[in-house]
Amino acid sequence: DAGVTQSPTHLIKTRGQQVTLRCSPKSGHDTVSWYQQALGQGPQFIFQYYEEEERQRGNFPDRFSGHQFPNYSSELNVNALLLGDSALYLCASSLVGLPRWDTEAFFGQGTRLTVV
């Protein structure tokens, strides 16, 4: 059973560019969340997608957007990249049809984004 897979693993972009990160959830999971982990810090919640809709959003600007596809995979898009966007971006999947709080989030290995 494949876990959460993210691509690419590493990425270098220039300020002002746009980037797309991809995530395939664990088999059977229907919900995808994205987190940003800056160096030396804990992950910060960006947003969560369920049924192809953004269900909750953290304190991130509109430059950060996402999408969920019918097969539950997801993309994170960041426009007009800033140096401060350099971080490890983590995708987490879970099974939350209704709010089933007895489920845990499984994390991928992350995408290391460096903005130069």
Next chain:
Amino acid sequence: AQSVTQLDSQVPVFEEAPVELRCNYSSSVSVYLFWYVQYPNQGLQLLLKYLSGSTLVESINGFEAEFNKSQTSFHLRKPSVHISDTAEYFCAVRRSNDYKLSFGAGTTVTVRA
């Protein structure tokens, strides 16, 4: 406002010694609590979780954590650490009226021989 506080940013410890990582949270509603471990250049792995029931939860690799509602704490302990326990440990909270996980800043555990 910081809702999850990990009180120690770095914890050096000798092999086979005990270790305790402290975590406190703030919430006006009921919570679900988690400890995750992150090895260098990797994602997060769930170590253990408290959802309900017994306040003492254990993992398969010897870690345990105790939920203390009155002190709003969820400290992680291991009676005897190994070199392989060297990693970053994150405490996380999910409030019952929320979908997201809120993480602490992490505690770096370095185990020395």
